[in-house]
Amino acid sequence: xxxxxxxxxxxxxxxxxxxxxxxxxxxxxVIAIALVVVVLLAFxxxxxxxxxxxxxxxADDIAIVLRAGSQxxxxxxxxxxxxxxxxDGPGIARGTDGKPLISPELYLVVDGLKRSTKxxxxxxxxxIGEQGAALRKGIAITAGRMFNRGSNEVxxxxxxxxxxxxxxxxxxxxxxxxxxxxxxxxxxxGSVFESEIWADLSVVxxxxxxxxxxxxxxxxxxxxxxxxxxxSYSDNDPRLKLEVKSEAAYFAEQASQTSDLIQKLGWPLxxxxxxxxxxxxxxxxxxxxxxRATEIATLRAIGFGGFSAFVGTLAESLSLAAIGGLxxxxxxxxxxxxVTASTLGGNFTQVVFDFKLSPWLIVEGVALALIVGLIGxxxxxxxxxxxxxxxxxxxx
Amino acid sequence: MxxxxxxxxxxxxxxxxxxxxxVSILIAFMIFGVLAGFYRAFTAGEDRAAADRLIxxxxxxxxxxxxxxxxxxxxxxxGVRQVTFANWFGGYYQDPKNFLMxxxxxxxxxxxxxxxxxxxxxxxxxxxxRDRSSAVIGESLARKWGWKVGDRVPVASNIFTQxxxxxxxxxxxxxxxxxxxxxxxxxxxxxxxxxxxxTRSFGKDTIGWLILxxxxxxxxxxxxxxxxxxxxxxxxxxxxxxEKAFGKAFAxxxxxxxxxxxxxxxxxxxxxxxxVGNTMALSIRERTREIGVLKxxxxxxxxxxxxxxxxxxxxxxxxxxxxxxxxxxxTIALRASLAxxxxxxxxxxxxxxEGIALMIALGLITGIIPALNAMRLKIATALGRG
Numbered sequence: 001x002x003x004x005x006x007x008x009x010x011x012x013x014x015x016x017x018x019x020x021x022x023x024x025x026x027x028x029x030v031i032a033i034a035l036v037v038v039v040l041l042a043f044x045x046x047x048x049x050x051x052x053x054x055x056x057x058x059a060d061d062i063a064i065v066l067r068a069g070s071q072x073x074x075x076x077x078x079x080x081x082x083x084x085x086x087x088d089g090p091g092i093a094r095g096t097d098g099k100p101l102i103s104p105e106l107y108l109v110v111d112g113l114k115r116s117t118k119x120x121x122x123x124x125x126x127x128i129g130e131q132g133a134a135l136r137k138g139i140a141i142t143a144g145r146m147f148n149r150g151s152n153e154v155x156x157x158x159x160x161x162x163x164x165x166x167x168x169x170x171x172x173x174x175x176x177x178x179x180x181x182x183x184x185x186x187x188x189x190g191s192v193f194e195s196e197i198w199a200d201l202s203v204v205x206x207x208x209x210x211x212x213x214x215x216x217x218x219x220x221x222x223x224x225x226x227x228x229x230x231x232s233y234s235d236n237d238p239r240l241k242l243e244v245k246s247e248a249a250y251f252a253e254q255a256s257q258t259s260d261l262i263q264k265l266g267w268p269l270x271x272x273x274x275x276x277x278x279x280x281x282x283x284x285x286x287x288x289x290x291x292r293a294t295e296i297a298t299l300r301a302i303g304f305g306g307f308s309a310f311v312g313t314l315a316e317s318l319s320l321a322a323i324g325g326l327x328x329x330x331x332x333x334x335x336x337x338x339v340t341a342s343t344l345g346g347n348f349t350q351v352v353f354d355f356k357l358s359p360w361l362i363v364e365g366v367a368l369a370l371i372v373g374l375i376g377x378x379x380x381x382x383x384x385x386x387x388x389x390x391x392x393x394x395x396x
Numbered sequence: 397m398x399x400x401x402x403x404x405x406x407x408x409x410x411x412x413x414x415x416x417x418x419v420s421i422l423i424a425f426m427i428f429g430v431l432a433g434f435y436r437a438f439t440a441g442e443d444r445a446a447a448d449r450l451i452x453x454x455x456x457x458x459x460x461x462x463x464x465x466x467x468x469x470x471x472x473x474x475g476v477r478q479v480t481f482a483n484w485f486g487g488y489y490q491d492p493k494n495f496l497m498x499x500x501x502x503x504x505x506x507x508x509x510x511x512x513x514x515x516x517x518x519x520x521x522x523x524x525x526r527d528r529s530s531a532v533i534g535e536s537l538a539r540k541w542g543w544k545v546g547d548r549v550p551v552a553s554n555i556f557t558q559x560x561x562x563x564x565x566x567x568x569x570x571x572x573x574x575x576x577x578x579x580x581x582x583x584x585x586x587x588x589x590x591x592x593x594x595t596r597s598f599g600k601d602t603i604g605w606l607i608l609x610x611x612x613x614x615x616x617x618x619x620x621x622x623x624x625x626x627x628x629x630x631x632x633x634x635x636x637x638x639e640k641a642f643g644k645a646f647a648x649x650x651x652x653x654x655x656x657x658x659x660x661x662x663x664x665x666x667x668x669x670x671x672v673g674n675t676m677a678l679s680i681r682e683r684t685r686e687i688g689v690l691k692x693x694x695x696x697x698x699x700x701x702x703x704x705x706x707x708x709x710x711x712x713x714x715x716x717x718x719x720x721x722x723x724x725x726x727t728i729a730l731r732a733s734l735a736x737x738x739x740x741x742x743x744x745x746x747x748x749x750e751g752i753a754l755m756i757a758l759g760l761i762t763g764i765i766p767a768l769n770a771m772r773l774k775i776a777t778a779l780g781r782g
Contacts, residue, residue, distance in 0.1 A: 032670060077557070122457060176632065273664055280420055341651060
């Protein structure tokens with residue numbers, strides 16, 4: 001057993017040392033595998049970053065009320081009378097003054113200019129109720145102050161400020177004929193709210209001519225379990241019949257559509273490229289076996305087993321793949337991790353997000369590389385193990 | 397035996413190696429074909445946009461409404477040949493997941509403005525105009541749901557509510573609209589604005605956007621400026637742009653798709669360039685002696701160069717052409733499911749030509765260094781080696 005192991009170790013080390021003799025072919029395999037991993041991980045990091053930004057925005061103990069079937073805040077309408085009925089609904093937490101902690105909101109789309117491309121982009125202008133900011137976790141004004149109720153003032157999320165022009169603190173922005181002053185910038189813990197513009201609900205209602213309705217109502221629940229009570233309250237009142245969801249569930253749905261799409265693009269592309277790299281890996285490894293035919297035959301002739309030749313070839317292939325996989329992961333991390341991008345989200349407005357690589361994604365990338373290495377090494381390794389000794393000795 | 401036979405025999409001397417090269421080239425060109433086809437279809441709206449068509453939207457954003465009175469005011473502007481308008485309906489069929497691209501339009505003017513795109517039998521258009529609660533559907537939508545003229549379909553809105561309550565409107569299909577060319581997207585349902593406006597519970601007398609056709613593209617700028625000036629300082633200011641510019645700006649909102657396509661195709665090509673380039677070099681090196689023999693027989697350096705380049709170009713074509721063919725099959729298979737974002741998804745003749753040019757370029761690049769080495773090879777060295 002010991003001698004068997006020593007054989008395997010000896011042949012493997014000969015194999016690995018011989019890589020240098022085929023450096024260009026081996027290098028092309030390493031780079032091909034690295035590129036496959038870069039393509040896969042760039043897409044997965046994009047999907048992951050988008051997912052984290054949106055799905056991380058919702059809370060379990062916040063209920064969001066929308067018109068049935070509307071799917072997104074932008075489509076929804078909730079009438080004024082319905083807002084009053086929701087205020088009286090069960091399970092809604094109340095402040096020290098006894099008022100229900102709810103925020104009726106309007107969600108409008110306004111044009112902004114994207115800094116990188118100078119093209120028009122849809123940005124959300126959210127009119128929030130008195131409790132609006134308090135109903136979201138981790139809202140902090142990082143510059144300036146909160147808008148005053150009843151005035152034409154807005155505060156902007158810091159991601160929006162970074163990606164789009166014209167929202168610097170103190171500047172005046174016009175939405176059509178209306179003029180607004182940017183009085184503050186807020187941090188929302190990396191959530192989707194950082195891509196929004198916030199203003200006082202009543203001012204947005206009157207300036208945008210939407211006096212009789214809002215679009216959604218957010219309510220703080222006494223606990224996540226209170227959601228069902230509010231749901232059946234809405235279902236049983238013919239004047240309501242609205243869709244009641246936890247904010248967490250709402251954002252999870254919003255996130256999944258786009259991030260699923262990105263993943264559905266990334267995986268097939270990466271797998272197709274992996275097949276191309278596999279052809280390269282097979283070619284490299286067959287060349288390796290051909291180049292070492294005499295050497296393998298010599299080893300066999302002096303008593304080495306076929307299995308050690310098999311393991312040696314497979315180890316060479318797997319190490320090339322592992323180097324390629326790690327190189328690809330490192331390159332993705334250096335080039336893409338933390339890169340900011342924005343795209344249209346489920347609400348038809350721009351969502352700013354960062355590409356985000358995670359340890360699990362890196363594992364997926366390296367695993368794909370190793371699969372290429374395994375298959376790419378397996379058949380050449382079988383050939384190495386079965387090489388007839390006599391033919392091998394006369395190979396050159 | 398002519399030179400081509402020699403090239404072919406050389407290429408397939410190591411069958412497995414040639415097959416592996418062909419597979420990796422095939423995959424790169426398959427990726428190229430699919431992504432180039434997608435990008436072309438995704439941006440097709442820009443290329444197809446008529447030069448004399450303008451879009452007027454609310455200056456705040458194109459999702460904000462405008463008063464319907466703008467229709468008649470724009471119509472009176474000098475240089476405008478025809479105007480029509482549309483309103484987004486937010487349609488779906490039965491389940492909100494079954495999105496239907498639904499617009500409320502003014503039938504007569506709509507089909508006049510889009511006459512270069514859409515074909516509808518005159519009697520069906522008349523039926524649509526006559527019956528207020530009817531709708532017309534595009535050919536590809538009709539195919540998707542199997543709807544025929546005369547069918548009654550319930551269309552729900554994720555935005556609007558009927559005055560009588562409920563989110564669903566029932567429409568009789570009055571006609572089926574065909575696209576005049578392959579690239580025209582016909583995955584839509586059109587209903588009558590007048591009926592929609594009368595039955596909806598809010599938003600009355602407002603429209604989404606105006607589409608206008610100018611007398612000549614030369615007038616575009618002047619007409620656009622006149623319209624926007626006309627509504628300046630009103631409660632609904634406008635922004636008028638060419639259809640092409642509007643479509644381009646909208647596509648840009650999804651992100652830099654061009655850059656993503658370029659990077660992925662680039663990565664695929666760098667991969668095969670390295671693999672094929674190195675393998676060609678290896679296989680020519682293995683044949684050094686033979687090249688020496690050929691030269692001894694009187695083959696000129698230029699002829700050897702041509703033969704090696706011929707081999708690498710042949711390899712690229714053998715991999716690339718089936719790759720493009722597979723890409724074409726993939727686009728056909730995915731066309732229906734991508735109809736909303738990339739109508740007429742296909743490997744167009746232009747893409748096929750670009751692909752063939754790339755194959756020849758790839759063949760020349762991967763073959764040039766081994767070919768030059770082979771050309772310069774001295775007989776004595778060649779025969780002396782190995």
